Amino acid sequence: MLQVRDAMYPVNVPLRYEMPLVDAVTHILDSGYLGLPVVDDAMHVVGFLSEFDCLPYLVTDSYHCDSHKQVKDIMRTDPLTVSPGLSVVDLAQQMELNKPKVYAVVEEGRLVGIITRSMLMKELNNALKNCKVVA
Secondary structure (H helix, E strand, O other), X not given: OXXXXXXXXXXXXXXXXXXXXXXXXXXXXXXXXXXXXXXOOOOOEEEEEEHHHHHHHHHHHHHHOOOOOEHHHHOEOOOXXXXXXXXXXXXXXXXXXXXXXXXXXXXXXXXXXXXXXXXXXXXXHHHHHOXXXXX
């Protein structure tokens, strides 16, 4: 059975709660993902910040050339998390019902990676190519 741990990617630079907006946006853009989890000092996921969340603040702050926003001011505080042991099929079915494209992968309360819709598609497509049973 393919699990989230088989398809997830580690998060090398998670966002921090008190990180300035400009630094958070740089990390998101450098990551190539649509958003990143926000963690505390113990790597517990406390939020999620996406490009969508940042854009309105970037428009306003870049117009005025002034930003005092921090990640904690604009992050979503109800981040979606999954276990690395969850089946990729189960997560794919969950993603069919909900629109989130990125989930934080959490084990024993700590961030271990992220999983995106495209990562799942890649893993399921590889399984289909190789005729593996994925459920």
